[in-house]
Amino acid sequence: MRLDVVTIFPEYLEPLNVSLVGKARARGRLDVHVHDLRRWTYDRHHTVDDTPYGGGPGMVMKTEPWGEALDEVTAAGYEAGAHGPVLVVPTPSGRPFTQEVAVELSRRPWLVFTPARYEGIDRRVTDEYATRMPVYEVSIGDYVLAGGEAAVLVITEAVARLLPGVLGNAESHRDDSFAPGAMANLLEGPVYTKPPVWRGHGIPDVLLSGHHGKIARWRRDEALRRTARHRPDLIERCDPAAFDKKDRETLSNLGWAPEPGGRFWRRPDDVEE
Numbered sequence: 459m460r461l462d463v464v465t466i467f468p469e470y471l472e473p474l475n476v477s478l479v480g481k482a483r484a485r486g487r488l489d490v491h492v493h494d495l496r497r498w499t500y501d502r503h504h505t506v507d508d509t510p511y512g513g514g515p516g517m518v519m520k521t522e523p524w525g526e527a528l529d530e531v532t533a534a535g536y537e538a539g540a541h542g543p544v545l546v547v548p549t550p551s552g553r554p555f556t557q558e559v560a561v562e563l564s565r566r567p568w569l570v571f572t573p574a575r576y577e578g579i580d581r582r583v584t585d586e587y588a589t590r591m592p593v594y595e596v597s598i599g600d601y602v603l604a605g606g607e608a609a610v611l612v613i614t615e616a617v618a619r620l621l622p623g624v625l626g627n628a629e630s631h632r633d634d635s636f637a638p639g640a641m642a643n644l645l646e647g648p649v650y651t652k653p654p655v656w657r658g659h660g661i662p663d664v665l666l667s668g669h670h671g672k673i674a675r676w677r678r679d680e681a682l683r684r685t686a687r688h689r690p691d692l693i694e695r696c697d698p699a700a701f702d703k704k705d706r707e708t709l710s711n712l713g714w715a716p717e718p719g720g721r722f723w724r725r726p727d728d729v730e731e
């Protein structure tokens with residue numbers, strides 16, 4: 459997969475050299491190119507922003523540097539043999555970046571990121587490139603960052619670990635929380651490793667029982683418990699067919715009950731601490 463990032467803070471993308479993404483690069487799974495947007499400015503101050511039409515606070519990133527940068531970056535990519543680019547625009551007004559979007563992007567051969575500072579990029583830039591390639595405007599969460607660079611790191615890490623040969627174990631992400639097609643989207647429960655007792659804290663006996671069925675059931679119950687506590691919206695959204703008899707029993711013990719349509723709702727008078 460080829461990645462191009464155009465930014466006014468190339469050094470912000472340094473983490474792409476380390477850890478899992480760095481390894482993916484070293485293994486030749488990822489070909490990363492970071493470009494300084496100011497290379498495509500021609501005034502003394504290397505201006506990339508200007509005041510917004512219609513007034514209002516903040517500054518808007520200008521069309522010309524972005525247009526020239528994206529033209530040159532995509533031309534260079536095509537010349538190097540890349541194909542099928544997708545423009546990924548991190549913005550708080552994008553659609554939520556989810557595991558499903560990560561999987562979608564991991565299947566693309568070439569991602570071009572345009573992290574913006576200030577109030578964002580002049581709309582005509584995305585409109586222009588939308589005529590040439592798919593555009594994904596994505597938000598990594600309901601908060602506002604000072605710029606999109608951190609979002610590029612987040613998206614790249616989520617995508618890179620899905621590339622074949624990067625995690626090492628093809629099974630590793632099948633059980634991810636939020637994996638698309640997971641029976642029910644549950645958060646993963648707690649995990650333990652050696653030693654068996656640490657500062658007086660033991661581990662649940664069932665994990666030492668060697669009984670795979672009981673261990674799987676325990677893990678499922680812990681996942682339900684954690685999801686019910688931290689993300690009740692995920693339980694409410696679940697197709698009731700995703701819950702087996704024991705799931706229903708566990709949910710009922712946690713204060714949840716099926717409504718007539720079958721979906722689960724927490725009984726309001728029975729909220730667990």
Ligand code: ADE
Nearest residue numbers: 548549550597598603609
């Ligand atoms: N830029 C600023 N805030 C952002 C967010 N929440 N997601 C993606 N890009 C952003």
